[in-house]
Amino acid sequence: MFDDALKQELANYLKLMESDLSISFSIGEDQASLDMKQMLDELTELTDRIKIEAGVLDRTPSFSIHRADGPTGISFAGVPLGHEFTSLVLALLQSSGRPPKVDASLIDRVRAIDRELKFETYVSLSCHNCPEVVQALNLMSVINPLISHTMIDGAVFSEEVESKEIMGVPAIYLQGEFFGGGRLTLEEILNKLGETVSASHFENKEPFDVLVVGGGSAGASAAIYAARKGIRTGVVAERFGGQVLDTMGIENFIGTLYTEGPKIASSLEEHVKHYNVDIMNQQRVSSLKKSELIEVTLENGATLKSKAVIIATGAKWRELGVPGEKEFKNKGVAYCPHCDGPLFKGKHVAVIGGGNSGIEAAIDLAGVVSQVTVLEFLPELKADAVLQERLYSLPNVKVIKNVQTKAIVGNGKVEGIQIIHRASGSEEQIDLQGVFVQIGLVPSTEWLGDTIERNRIGEIIVDDKGATSLEGVFAAGDCTTAPFKQIIIAMGNGATAALSAFDYLIRN
Numbered sequence: 001m002f003d004d005a006l007k008q009e010l011a012n013y014l015k016l017m018e019s020d021l022s023i024s025f026s027i028g029e030d031q032a033s034l035d036m037k038q039m040l041d042e043l044t045e046l047t048d049r050i051k052i053e054a055g056v057l058d059r060t061p062s063f064s065i066h067r068a069d070g071p072t073g074i075s076f077a078g079v080p081l082g083h084e085f086t087s088l089v090l091a092l093l094q095s096s097g098r099p100p101k102v103d104a105s106l107i108d109r110v111r112a113i114d115r116e117l118k119f120e121t122y123v124s125l126s127c128h129n130c131p132e133v134v135q136a137l138n139l140m141s142v143i144n145p146l147i148s149h150t151m152i153d154g155a156v157f158s159e160e161v162e163s164k165e166i167m168g169v170p171a172i173y174l175q176g177e178f179f180g181g182g183r184l185t186l187e188e189i190l191n192k193l194g195e196t197v198s199a200s201h202f203e204n205k206e207p208f209d210v211l212v213v214g215g216g217s218a219g220a221s222a223a224i225y226a227a228r229k230g231i232r233t234g235v236v237a238e239r240f241g242g243q244v245l246d247t248m249g250i251e252n253f254i255g256t257l258y259t260e261g262p263k264i265a266s267s268l269e270e271h272v273k274h275y276n277v278d279i280m281n282q283q284r285v286s287s288l289k290k291s292e293l294i295e296v297t298l299e300n301g302a303t304l305k306s307k308a309v310i311i312a313t314g315a316k317w318r319e320l321g322v323p324g325e326k327e328f329k330n331k332g333v334a335y336c337p338h339c340d341g342p343l344f345k346g347k348h349v350a351v352i353g354g355g356n357s358g359i360e361a362a363i364d365l366a367g368v369v370s371q372v373t374v375l376e377f378l379p380e381l382k383a384d385a386v387l388q389e390r391l392y393s394l395p396n397v398k399v400i401k402n403v404q405t406k407a408i409v410g411n412g413k414v415e416g417i418q419i420i421h422r423a424s425g426s427e428e429q430i431d432l433q434g435v436f437v438q439i440g441l442v443p444s445t446e447w448l449g450d451t452i453e454r455n456r457i458g459e460i461i462v463d464d465k466g467a468t469s470l471e472g473v474f475a476a477g478d479c480t481t482a483p484f485k486q487i488i489i490a491m492g493n494g495a496t497a498a499l500s501a502f503d504y505l506i507r508n
Contacts, residue, residue: 001038007046013089014047018097024055025063032156033061035079049096059157062150065095071148073141078153082125087134087151094142102139106186109195110143117193119149119179122161122171127339128262129183129246130170136186137172154343161343165413167434168330168340181330183245187282197282202302205278207293208234210501211304213285214312216242217487218477220268221494222310222501227275229502234278236285236296236304241265242314243441243478244487246336254488264487280304285313288451294472307508308472308501311452311460312494315441315478315485320352324408325437332414332434337361340436344369349434350417352405354381358438359391365436366394373430374399375419408435443479455481466497472508474501 002010025040027033040052040063057064062077072095080088094100100107119137123130137149154161154169164171164178172179180192190196210226212219215237226233239245247261272279284299293305317335319325325333334340337351341364349369351362354376360383362372374381374391379402381388391397406418406427416431443458453461453469460468460475462482468475476493478485 001035001042007042010043010089011046013093014043014049016093016098017047017049020049020051020068021092021096022066023050023052023063024057024066025052025061026055026057026059027061030061032079032153036061036063039079039081050092059150059152061156065091067095070145073145073148074138075148075150077150078125078156080125080151080153083128083131084123084125084134084151084153087131087138090135091138091142094139100139100142102186106190107143109190110140110147110186113140113144113146113193113195115146117147118175119147120152120173120176121149122152122154122157122164122166122169122173124154124169124339124342126342127169128260129336129339132262133170133172133184133189136184136189139186140189165331167332167343167413168334169343170339171330185239185282188239191282196300199298199300199302202280202298202304205234205304206232208232208278208304208306209505210234210308210310210498211236211294211296211306212310212312212498213237213288213296214242214314214477214479215240215269215279215281216312216314216477216490217244217264217268218314218490218494218497219310219312220272221491222312222476222498223272223277223494224275225495225498226310226501227272227277229498231502231505232278233275234280234304234306235272236280236283236298238282238284238313240269240279240281243316244268247487250487252486252488284447286447288448288473290470290472308474308504310466310494310497310501311445311448311468311473311475311479312477312490312497313444313447313479314490315443317437318440318442320405320408320437320439322405322407324410324414328408328410328414328435331412332410333408334434334436335438337364337436337438340434341365341368344434346370347433348373348431349436350375350430350432351436351438353438353440354378354383354399354401355438355440356383356387357440359383359387361436361438362397363387363390363394366397369434370396371432372397373432375403375405375417376401377404377422378402441478441485445479465500465503466493467500472501472504474498474504 059077064075209231212235244261287297296304348371404420466474474497476497477490
């Protein structure tokens with residue numbers, strides 16, 4: 001199960017356990033059960049702090065973690081390897097009493113929950129978004145005895161996935177009812193439960209010298225550069241890490257041959273926290289105006305004031321805007337092939353978009369699904385030649401160019417897509433079970449209204465110093481007119497905007 005290197009790494013982690021644990025397991029004679037038993041046996045060989053025993057659980061194969069004083073509420077249905085291996089390690093350490101690296105305010109919010117919550121999360125072991133959800137819910141279970149959580153490998157329990165018509169992971173259920181899907185942080189889960197931070201929490205904050213709106217690559221870079229100048233710096237972000245969190249393999253981050261988006265996002269947050277930066281996460285901004293100071297209003301009604309502001313709100317997936325897209329989201333309409341691809345094993349899917357992201361998605365999906373149909377609006381694909389060459393070498397891929405998507409159709413879940421051939425005007429319906437939308441990004445700037453000058457597609461117009469049309473307000477990254485939407489370029493934009501903001505402060 002574990003190679004020698006992984007065994008050594010795991011043994012080192014298990015030395016950090018604070019107390020003894022027991023694991024109750026339920027297995028059958030299937031391969032997943034055999035794999036689970038082997039994994040549990042190897043765990044006990046690496047530490048004398050874990051004992052295992054057969055038990056009766058709701059699912060087979062599965063196991064639950066127990067402390068001396070009773071169950072932790074954490075269960076794994078399936079074998080938590082792949083991206084979920086870290087979830088297992090953290091569950092063991094935190095269950096044993098190892099303190100989590102989480103803000104005390106969040107822990108207090110979890111402890112304050114006074115009702116019984118039973119969570120279940122369906123995952124794919126290849127999903128890079130699933131572990132954050134699993135780890136957050138596991139932590140809640142450790143902190144509050146009224147909360148329990150079970151991770152369920154959708155590949156092992158495929159009948160449950162089919163019966164619930166789950167076509168996107170992670171898929172979270174609470175008390176048996178669908179609670180939410182996609183990547184959710186601990187803060188987002190608490191907010192969805194109604195455990196929100198009120199406007200009063202922000203009432204006594206002194207004005208900032210520089211307030212950064214956005215926590216992605218550009219926002220983190222701007223915060224670091226501003227904080228290093230010794231000025232009062234704040235970051236307000238809807239989701240720290242931004243679009244980077246949704247990016248899997250990254251091979252063009254200079255100095256690093258290969259990394260993954262969530263890893264970069266984690267490093268960015270750790271770097272920002274190294275400085276005296278006031279991070280206000282999970283807060284949406286609703287408006288901005290300039291009076292004596294620049295005032296940024298949050299959706300919860302709170303107002304933050306600053307001498308200078310840097311907007312780095314990034315971009316989000318562009319939607320098709322056709323009938324059926326919203327109705328069938330997570331029911332066959334998806335945006336992340338890495339996360340949701342395994343759920344379409346053996347099925348026919350469409351990829352809409354012929355740029356690099358679309359063709360990469362099609363190549364990735366071709367190894368899992370029975371057939372991929374690529375739909376491109378223009379007469380020719382826009383992806384790099386090397387990607388097109390790889391695409392056309394695959395036997396289960398069909399490319400249809402110069403077509404417009406009319407609608408996504410189905411009954412409860414996706415059953416087909418209607419397209420218009422632009423040259424002839426003729427219409428066609430293709431029967432399939434999934435649609436992956438890969439048509440680029442749209443800047444997250446709609447909240448600005450007419451306050452700051454933007455171009456026709458919503459990008460904030462900036463000069464070479466990152467200055468906007470409003471004095472004292474700068475912008476950086478994918479939400480601006482800066483060319484080439486790349487992580488490393490956004491970081492550079494953020495640094496430029498922060499240095500420009502500092503220059504503005506010392507001159508005004």
